[in-house]
Amino acid sequence: DRTLGRGHGRRANAMAAIRSYEKIAGAQAKLRVVSFELDLDPLRLANSHLDRFHYLRHQAPNAILGQGEWSSQKFPIEWKLVLGDFLELIEESPPPQLIYFDPFSFKTNREFWCVETLERIHARAQAGTQATELFTYSSSTAVRASLLAAGFYVSKGAPTGPKGETTIASTAKALPWRKEQLLGKEWLERWERSEARWPLTLAETQENSLLERIRSHPQFREAGL
Numbered sequence: 001d002r003t004l005g006r007g008h009g010r011r012a013n014a015m016a017a018i019r020s021y022e023k024i025a026g027a028q029a030k031l032r033v034v035s036f037e038l039d040l041d042p043l044r045l046a047n048s049h050l051d052r053f054h055y056l057r058h059q060a061p062n063a064i065l066g067q068g069e070w071s072s073q074k075f076p077i078e079w080k081l082v083l084g085d086f087l088e089l090i091e092e093s094p095p096p097q098l099i100y101f102d103p104f105s106f107k108t109n110r111e112f113w114c115v116e117t118l119e120r121i122h123a124r125a126q127a128g129t130q131a132t133e134l135f136t137y138s139s140s141t142a143v144r145a146s147l148l149a150a151g152f153y154v155s156k157g158a159p160t161g162p163k164g165e166t167t168i169a170s171t172a173k174a175l176p177w178r179k180e181q182l183l184g185k186e187w188l189e190r191w192e193r194s195e196a197r198w199p200l201t202l203a204e205t206q207e208n209s210l211l212e213r214i215r216s217h218p219q220f221r222e223a224g225l
Contacts, residue, residue: 013100014079015055022075030076034093036086040065087111090120095128101136106143106200113143114200115210118150122171131173139165141196144183149199149213155181172218182219 014033021031037043046053047061060079063070068081082089099121106113125132135157136143147154147169155178157166170178191197191214199210214220 012055013102015058015060017098017100018058018060018077018079019055021077022072030078032094033077033079034082034096035064035079036082036084036089036093038083038085040083087117090117090124093124095124095126095130095132097128097130097132099125099132099134101134105138106140110200111202113138113146114202115146115149116202118146118152118169122151125171132171133174133178134169136167136169137163139163139167141191141194142198142200143167144187145191145197145214146199146201148217148219149210153178153219154183156183184220188215188220 014035017031017033043061044065047056047065050057060070060072064079064081068083070079071077082093101112103109103112111117121134125134134147134152137160139157144154144167147167152169153172153175155168155170157168160166168178168181197211198206199214201207201210
């Protein structure tokens with residue numbers, strides 16, 4: 001099985017995952033999508049303008065809005081909506097294998113990007129038996145430092161739109177296929193010189209111990225850096 005956790009919004013990522021999976025689902029394991037959301041109004045608005053949001057032309061969005069869940073009759077795909085604050089529900093969610101992590105930037109949504117929250121996500125991922133990967137649009141030094149301090153291995157992600165690079169954070173079980181993309185010596189040297197090298201936290205003071213977590217991270221230690 002593959003469990004995909006994500007925020008909700010207008011469901012672009014969830015629908016992209018579902019449509020992609022439908023193309024290859026013949027011999028694949030089941031895909032379970034879990035969406036967390038407090039406000040369904042953006043989805044309702046987008047779903048009422050299908051001429052502009054073509055990706056929503058699918059039976060799943062209406063089922064999610066109406067019943068809070070959807071199961072494909074043709075493919076091994078299930079989708080469940082969890083109404084509530086993600087930050088209060090992390091420990092209750094199933095251990096994910098794929099996470100689409102795209103809250104607003106840390107300048108406005110700092111709590112989502114801080115080490116304290118990322119540690120909880122990492123712990124939930126570690127509770128599962130399979131590898132977990134978190135995909136995010138951000139490639140900022142502070143976000144990557146926070147992910148490393150929380151225990152994730154961090155790799156360069158594919159470009160998207162105007163961004164030349166995104167970020168993939170993984171648990172150790174994903175290393176067999178991510179090892180070549182891991183941030184290495186060049187990134188570590190830039191990070192040491194950066195004014196944004198401090199991981200994001202909820203605390204008012206900056207702890208040197210967080211910097212040491214990054215310097216001693218297995219990602220760099222195992223590479224002899």
